[in-house]
Amino acid sequence: MNTQDIIKPENLVASRPRLFTDAITHYCPGCSHGVVHRLVAELIDEMGLTDRTVGIAPVGCAVFAYNYIDVDWVEAAHGRAPAVATAISRLNPENFVFTYQGDGDLSAIGCAETIHAANRGENIVIIFINNAIYGMTGGQMAPTTLLGMKTATCPYGRREDLNGYPLPISNLLAQLDGTCYVTRQAVHTPAAVRTAKKALKHAIENALAKRGTSVVEFVSTCNSGWKMTPAQANDWMAEHMFAKYPLGDLKNRQD
Amino acid sequence: MKGNEAIAHAAIRYGFDGYFGYPITPQSEVLETLEAEMPWETTGMVVLQAESEVAAINMVYGGAAAGKAVMTSSSSPGVSLKQEGISYIAAAELPALIVNVMRGGPGLGTIQPSQADYFQATKGGGHGDYHLIVLSPATVQEMADFVGLGMDLAFKYRTPAMILADGIVGQMMEKIVLPPFRPRRTDEEVRRQCPWAATGRHGRDHRNVITSLEMDSPKMEENNLRFQRTYAEIEANEVRFQEYFTDDAEYLIVAFGSVARICLKAIEDAREKGCKIGMLRPITLWPFPKKEIERLSAQVKGILTVELNAGQMIEDVRLAAHDAVPVFHFGRMGGVIPNPNEITDALLSHFPDAKA
Amino acid sequence: MAKVIGAVVIDTARCKGCELCVVACPTDVLALQPKEVNDRGYHFAYTANPDACIGCASCATVCPDACFTVYRQVIK
Numbered sequence: 001m002n003t004q005d006i007i008k009p010e011n012l013v014a015s016r017p018r019l020f021t022d023a024i025t026h027y028c029p030g031c032s033h034g035v036v037h038r039l040v041a042e043l044i045d046e047m048g049l050t051d052r053t054v055g056i057a058p059v060g061c062a063v064f065a066y067n068y069i070d071v072d073w074v075e076a077a078h079g080r081a082p083a084v085a086t087a088i089s090r091l092n093p094e095n096f097v098f099t100y101q102g103d104g105d106l107s108a109i110g111c112a113e114t115i116h117a118a119n120r121g122e123n124i125v126i127i128f129i130n131n132a133i134y135g136m137t138g139g140q141m142a143p144t145t146l147l148g149m150k151t152a153t154c155p156y157g158r159r160e161d162l163n164g165y166p167l168p169i170s171n172l173l174a175q176l177d178g179t180c181y182v183t184r185q186a187v188h189t190p191a192a193v194r195t196a197k198k199a200l201k202h203a204i205e206n207a208l209a210k211r212g213t214s215v216v217e218f219v220s221t222c223n224s225g226w227k228m229t230p231a232q233a234n235d236w237m238a239e240h241m242f243a244k245y246p247l248g249d250l251k252n253r254q255d
Numbered sequence: 256m257k258g259n260e261a262i263a264h265a266a267i268r269y270g271f272d273g274y275f276g277y278p279i280t281p282q283s284e285v286l287e288t289l290e291a292e293m294p295w296e297t298t299g300m301v302v303l304q305a306e307s308e309v310a311a312i313n314m315v316y317g318g319a320a321a322g323k324a325v326m327t328s329s330s331s332p333g334v335s336l337k338q339e340g341i342s343y344i345a346a347a348e349l350p351a352l353i354v355n356v357m358r359g360g361p362g363l364g365t366i367q368p369s370q371a372d373y374f375q376a377t378k379g380g381g382h383g384d385y386h387l388i389v390l391s392p393a394t395v396q397e398m399a400d401f402v403g404l405g406m407d408l409a410f411k412y413r414t415p416a417m418i419l420a421d422g423i424v425g426q427m428m429e430k431i432v433l434p435p436f437r438p439r440r441t442d443e444e445v446r447r448q449c450p451w452a453a454t455g456r457h458g459r460d461h462r463n464v465i466t467s468l469e470m471d472s473p474k475m476e477e478n479n480l481r482f483q484r485t486y487a488e489i490e491a492n493e494v495r496f497q498e499y500f501t502d503d504a505e506y507l508i509v510a511f512g513s514v515a516r517i518c519l520k521a522i523e524d525a526r527e528k529g530c531k532i533g534m535l536r537p538i539t540l541w542p543f544p545k546k547e548i549e550r551l552s553a554q555v556k557g558i559l560t561v562e563l564n565a566g567q568m569i570e571d572v573r574l575a576a577h578d579a580v581p582v583f584h585f586g587r588m589g590g591v592i593p594n595p596n597e598i599t600d601a602l603l604s605h606f607p608d609a610k611a
Numbered sequence: 612m613a614k615v616i617g618a619v620v621i622d623t624a625r626c627k628g629c630e631l632c633v634v635a636c637p638t639d640v641l642a643l644q645p646k647e648v649n650d651r652g653y654h655f656a657y658t659a660n661p662d663a664c665i666g667c668a669s670c671a672t673v674c675p676d677a678c679f680t681v682y683r684q685v686i687k
Binding site: 050051053054056057061065066070071072073074075076077080083084085086087088090091092094095096112115116237 | 273275304305306309310311313315316318321322325340372454455456457462477
Binding site: 012020 | 627635667673684
């Protein structure tokens with residue numbers, strides 16, 4: 001039997017998410033954002049949430065997320081997504097509200113908004129892309145940049161005496177009574193993507209069940225900022241990023 | 256009741272969906288009154304003490320993006336912090352109400368009353384070409400009335416409105432008539448009134464996106480031109496002011512907010528002595544009553560602006576008067592409030608002929 | 612014995628040639644076009660060895676641009 005002969009609807013096992021728009025993303029080749037976007041789009045559709053989802057887009061590489069996933073969106077000022085999400089979730093409690101933020105947006109300029117939304121236990125999902133660098137502005141240091149990692153604003157490599165230490169913000173968020181679920185995931189292999197999808201689904205279920213704030217950190221690559229090929233970036237992430245940001249659940253409260 | 260309390264009660268009665276604030280003197284009674292009233296148990300209004308003014312205004316942005324009637328209040332240093340969010344709200348063409356109960360500045364300044372945020376309020380305040388509709392209450396009654404008026408105008412033009420009050424009218428106690436209770440809009444009414452809002456699609460065939468971002472320059476210019484058309488429409492339709500003794504006035508005082516009431520006392524005293532002084536009190540500081548000042552400048556021999564600042568509104572008065580008559584400023588700063596005699600003296604020092 | 616065969620359809624116009632599908636494919640079905648590029652200048656992915664496809668969808672799972680449609684059939 002020819003492989004071409006099996007191309008028929010009943011044999012379909014994977015396809016472009018229905019909630020993806022036709023737009024070609026502005027992300028660099030191999031960027032982790034695209035995979036995480038796909039998980040978000042698939043889950044909203046599979047869980048029947050299209051009509052009541054509001055996403056909050058950040059400032060940073062994912063600023064145009066609203067062009068790619070066909071649900072209602074609000075584009076927030078830099079770092080303020082959790083505050084925006086707080087109001088929407090409280091004013092429309094039947095909505096599923098999520099923020100989609102990078103490391104600069106969430107852990108630098110929006111650190112206060114993130115911590116306080118999580119501490120209030122807002123019934124939202126915070127999707128956190130941690131690639132340890134500022135992608136949109138051209139590869140500057142992030143709070144999560146690893147020691148020794150070179151960026152445009154620490155060209156000598158991050159030094160603790162000059163730049164302080166990488167910020168494990170998810171560990172901090174896991175300490176708060178308002179969070180019910182804090183997990184660290186990655187999307188660098190098919191197995192990791194499948195695990196990450198389960199984690200994100202659990203986070204969404206928490207928001208729908210009003211269990212408090214769920215944080216899903218995606219340890220990610222920025223191959224352009226890291227100046228590597230996408231495949232090299234995945235390997236480098238597994239070798240270096242996972243040492244500081246190990247994958248797995250940091251907190252999973254079931255009540 | 257106090258002016259600040261009046262704002263809180265008026266907000267509940269108007270059917271506001273949400274209030275987001277952060278305590279700062281001299282307006283903390285707004286949040287305190289709302290928390291004490293617990294409107295979430297009656298009307299369903301959300302009241303939340305945010306972690307900062309920055310968070311509070313971004314909560315307002317979020318609520319406004321969802322088509323809800325939302326507001327915040329603060330005082331000068333806090334309103335400076337809100338400017339980022341206000342600029343986004345204006346740029347995303349969202350309705351919202353912001354209350355600034357002004358205190359003396361710059362910096363931490365003082366907790367005493369001031370009108371030194373006139374420039375900030377009427378010239379935009381944050382980055383970019385935008386305006387707020389700015390309402391200036393002189394009485395506790397107006398504090399209550401402008402809550403509904405401000406939000407109505409904000410919805411009508413899809414642009415943020417500000418009540419620019421001062422510490423005097425915020426803290427002052429007067430007897431007032433509160434507006435009648437109105438039910439909050441249902442979710443269906445919100446979706447009908449605000450078809451652009453990010454409510455979740457609810458069967459809509461397209462997504463709604465609230466954003467102020469536009470990377471294509473010609474499109475961004477078109478956005479700006481649309482904002483300017485809205486502002487032109489507001490300027491044509493929404494100028495509000497009150498005149499006192501202008502029929503036969505030979506000299507004119509222009510004053511806003513609580514200071515206008517002190518000026519009125521000064522004018523009444525002066526008129527008893529035969530001095531023909533009148534007053535124009537702008538109620539909308541933006542749009543500014545330019546035409547009325549232009550008209551009166553053809554009638555009077557001189558204009559004095561009286562403000563609790565170093566001379567801010569005077570610039571708009573001079574522009575409107577087109578140098579037809581001399582325009583001077585009298586002001587006190589740092590929380591000092593002038594008495595009526597000081598105002599009369601200032602007017603007579605600039606215009607000795609005003610003496611009957 | 613049952614045999615699983617698969618097929619992938621690649622939206623080559625969307626492909627940015629990141630090569631992550633090539634790395635992820637367990638049966639070396641995929642490769643990047645060595646010379647040809649798409650409208651946006653990328654050496655896009657293609658099925659260099661289509662008969663080896665088992666329809667596991669690893670390519671679709673890691674593709675950041677959702678370029679893949681995957682089919683699978685069990686032949687008994």
